[in-house]
Amino acid sequence: MFGFLQKVGDYTKDAVGAANYITQGLSVTFDHLRRRPITVQYPYEKLIPSERYRGRIHYEFDKCISCEVCVRVCPINLPVVDWVMNKETKKKELKNYSIDFGVCIFCGNCVEYCPTNCLSMTEEYELAAFDRHSLNYDNVALGRLPTSVTSDPAVVPLRELAYLPKGEMDPHGVDPDRARAGKLPEQVQAEMAAAAAKSAEKA
Ligand code: SF4
Ligand code: SF4
Structure with a gap:
């Protein structure tokens, strides 16, 4: 007799637990129906x-002094600063600059530490491409002014x-x-x- 009562008690407990779970689930559904x-x-x-959105990086070739600070502060050493030493002037001559947005994590370190402020983060976020190699932007692509949702x-x-x-x-x-x-x-x-x-x- 005691065993039978125990089973009935366990069954009732399980049924109440199941009803609780169903009620909880349905309460979420009804909450979503109301919103x-x-x-x-x-x-x-x-x-x-937002104003401080970290989108595609804009780069100004004329301001860059090829110091490579951006490369050193980048967690993955991503920017490629392609320069040659001019033996006559004993100065660096910048040839090309590129950032691969297929790899960049948009942390903003390079922008933060660039001594000449030639890097900035824009509000451009539509970077989807069919070919990931096309996400490697050279200085011309980086120098393009960003698109804006307010001017489209x-x-x-x-x-x-x-x-x-x-x-x-x-x-x-x-x-x-x-x-x-x-x-x-x-x-x-x-x-x-x-x-x-x-x-x-x-x-
Ligand atoms: S935003 Fe970050 S990951 Fe991208 S190039 Fe700059 S430092 Fe590197
Ligand atoms: S930190 Fe700025 S100035 Fe220096 S190489 Fe990078 S982009 Fe050019």
């Missing part, structure tokens, strides 16, 4: 990177997460009547179509 989405409709919408007419730059009200960063418990910060892709498309129609009318 607003935080999706950014990339590539039509893009968030503006095909992109809606977002300062806030678009589906949330202005200044709100937590998608949970937001009042459904509060207006969203950004525009929906349909609204953006409608605006673009209206602008195109207007310019066609003018022409």
Whole structure:
């Protein structure tokens, strides 16, 4: 009799435990059902990177003195400073400079320690390529001015997460009547179509 009661007790304990787990799981699901989405409709919408964002490095060839400090402070000795010694002037002559963004970890050490400030980190983050060798930027590619989401007419730059009200960063418990910060892709498309129609009318 005691053994039977023990089994019933164990079974009840297991059933209560299972019910607890199911409730916990469902509470997460219902919490997500209640919240607003935080999706950014990339590539039509893009968030503006923060001021100190560490994106693609910009390099100014004319300012570089070939000191190689950037190479020494880089955790993987990545920058390649290609210079030759001019025997007449007894000065270094810079021939080429390159950084391989397929290997760079964007730590910013080289930018921090460069004595002439010829390196800087930009807000450019779209570096995807089909061939990883094309990520090895030479001084010409490094010298290109960075692209900016705010200057691209095909992109809606977002300062806030678009589906949330202005200044709100937590998608949970937001009042459904509060207006969203950004525009929906349909609204953006409608605006673009209206602008195109207007310019066609003018022409
Ligand atoms: S950002 Fe860091 S890893 Fe990349 S080149 Fe500079 S020091 Fe090296
Ligand atoms: S630290 Fe600056 S100046 Fe020196 S080699 Fe590197 S980029 Fe050129």
